[in-house]
Amino acid sequence: MTNTLNGNSLINGEWVPGSEGEIKALNPATEEHLEPVFSLIGADQLDAAAQAAHEAFPGYSATDPTERADFLDLIVANLEDRREAIVDRAKQETGLTEARLNGELSRTSNQLRLFATVVRSGSFHRVRIDPALPEREPAPRADIRQRMVPLGPVAVFGASNFPLAFSTAGGDTASALAAGCPVLFKAHNAHPGTAELVAQAIHEAITELGLPAGTFSLVYGPGAKIGQRLVADPRITAVGFTGSRSGGLAIARTAFERARPIPVYAEMSSINPVVVLPGALESASDLAEGFVGSVTGSSGQLCTVPGLIFVPEGPEGDKFVSRTVELVDAAVGQTMLTPSIAKSWAEGVEHMSAQSGVQIVARGQDGQGSNAPGPVLFETNAETLLVNAELQKEIFGAASLIVRYREPAQLQEAVAKVEGQLTVTVHATEADHDDVAALVPRLENLAGRILYGGWPTGVEVGHAMVHGGPFPATSDSRTTSVGTLAIERFLRPVAYQDFPQDLLPAPATDANPWDVSQSIDGK
Known part of the structure; x- marks a missing residue:
């Protein structure tokens, strides 16, 4: 384990220096710049990161429940090993208190643990089976089986106000990885050192478990320029964003104007009456x-x-x-x-x-x-x-x-x-x-x-929580960015008709080796 900051982006399992300028973090309490210098990537390096995520998708999405859940749990263990270093750096970069940051890191770990339990349970597959009815009149019914499959590589943007819980290994990253999607994470330039320390924990888990190197990438870039290019990349299949209304709408506009539009899950503006x-x-x-x-x-x-x-x-x-x-x-x-x-x-x-x-x-x-x-x-x-x-x-x-x-x-x-x-x-x-x-x-x-009763500050991480809402609170009110339902943002349904048992995905088979919940004829 290392806690040394190198100031580079993580692309395809390697720490790569950028080619488009440099930044330093700023301590907002003292207005002093912090070491080290972080280099910003250019278009070619972003292209390499997107390609790595694209190439990682087939292998990572095929992981079984145990492999994927163990990965999430190992990230937690690595984060906890780095707790002191992460909290110390985040305190310097944000001005937030040690107590607040320790709580936020615990919440980040708890989110990952919760999604590990979801992956092991297999409930997110939402398997539905309509068995064949060959004798049905006036026409037979085919055997039709449905399950949820991951979308593909997901772009996640770090939030300014949550350097941990809505950032590198936060809710969007955790739910995308749980769904079987590689993550290409754009760090917030206000807390780059915190982002790197957390990325080290994820990278270490990927390496130890032998997962595809592009399962997770961390990039630093020049603000909106690199972010818009990331959203426009045809290998990205969905976006998770927490930030301003103007930022969220700009991202959503780019995603919609692509030749192949993709969903954007942007949490933007709320006054919480x-x-x-x-x-x-x-x-x-x-x-x-x-x-x-x-x-x-x-x-x-x-x-x-x-x-x-x-x-x-x-x-x-x-x-x-x-x-x-x-x-x-x-x-x-x-x-x-x-x-x-x-x-x-x-x-x-x-x-x-x-x-x-x-x-x-x-x-x-x-x-x-x-x-x-x-x-x-x-x-x-x-x-x-x-x-x-x-x-x-x-x-x-x-x-x-x-x-x-x-x-x-x-x-x-x-x-x-x-x-x-x-x-x-x-x-x-x-x-x-x-x-x-x-x-x-x-x-x-x-x-x-x-x-x-009570007050809205403080969002419980659990199965029933909804952290979303009608526009402009979010760009898509049908889902949530907190809680286990968040995994469904990065999944889509696929039906298999008259497939032989040996060709069906494991959760949709009669043998059901992963022991997931199956709805058969609606029961």
């Missing part, structure tokens, strides 16, 4: 503390931060707002991930401040350094929200908008105007349940995850 009904205001102080904690944690740089909260007008709602203002005024800013993210946050705050009918009601203290702005709280009313779509623009960071509403009918109207989200949260008591029941159909059309 919270709906407070009157009964919940019985605990206004506790509610305010939970809300502010959710908004300010990790400097608000989470895709599920509540950027908008509906609060009833009246004395009880005033108490909630008053306590929230106190908490935000007392809050201290935390270091943001990069200077550019801090700049975008400031621009978003300025834009919101300029909107008619919106006012800043609280502003926290700036933290140490130039990239730790104090949290900001805005307030407006439902009438203003209804006529100004600009109030729904995401401010990526610790900022949120309180929207006061008069009665349930106005709340229903305002909620109906909100665009697609990852989450929507309802705070209510039993006395409010009639109003909640009336809201639920709208909320189902609004978001991928609906919470009753």
Whole structure:
């Protein structure tokens, strides 16, 4: 095992220096550049990486459940061996706390372990068998068997705000590898050293198990230029992306305009509205503390931060707002991930401040350094929200908008105007349940995850989780980027008609040697 950084891309099992310039990581807390220099690849090297993934696909996709699950488990073991080095480097590159990064690395490992269990169970094959009915009248029925097969090489883009859980070995990579797809990973240039350390863990597992060298590649490139070329490459069959709306749409546009369009699973923009009904205001102080904690944690740089909260007008709602203002005024800013993210946050705050009918009601203290702005709280009313779509623009960071509403009918109207989200949260008591029941159909059309109580920050990794939602939260609301259902993004169904048993894929045979679940005649 080595933790030494070489600053090169991993292409077809070799660490290859780039030919298109260099970058250095920046510590956002101190604004000091970090060693080493990372070289950026050019078109020819990207072509070699895509070809390696293409050539790896037949062999890697043919691995049996034990081989593939063992691979995922070995990546986990290698990550845990490197935990101290990974967390230390990520802390320097992101300004995130050691506790947050240790938790994120544990989540990354847990995602891989979870997908290893899915691979061993074989449930993702979703085998369906309609046995032949040769005596059926007026026409016989053929023997038809269906299973899911992997798409092919997948391009994954590292996220700026999750250097581990949505990055090199994160959810998109884990689910694609579990599906049997090689991964070509484009590292985020804000945390290149973290990406390399994690890639070393994956490469070591590939080498130890004798898997095709192109099963996983790591590339560093000059921003959008290399990313667009990667998406346009005809050997790439799907894309996983977490980032801005503009970035996600640019990738989706390129993928759609290809001679052979491919699916893009882009998580983009979400303000995760919270709906407070009157009964919940019985605990206004506790509610305010939970809300502010959710908004300010990790400097608000989470895709599920509540950027908008509906609060009833009246004395009880005033108490909630008053306590929230106190908490935000007392809050201290935390270091943001990069200077550019801090700049975008400031621009978003300025834009919101300029909107008619919106006012800043609280502003926290700036933290140490130039990239730790104090949290900001805005307030407006439902009438203003209804006529100004600009109030729904995401401010990526610790900022949120309180929207006061008069009665349930106005709340229903305002909620109906909100665009697609990852989450929507309802705070209510039993006395409010009639109003909640009336809201639920709208909320189902609004978001991928609906919470009753609690706060949306913190996404459980499990079988039932949905981390997705209608546009612009994601580019495809039919799936999720977290949880075991995520594997289905990189699979497609194939039917085998009247195939001899010895030519059928193992999970679709009568012998069923992998012991996967089979639906036979719908049972």
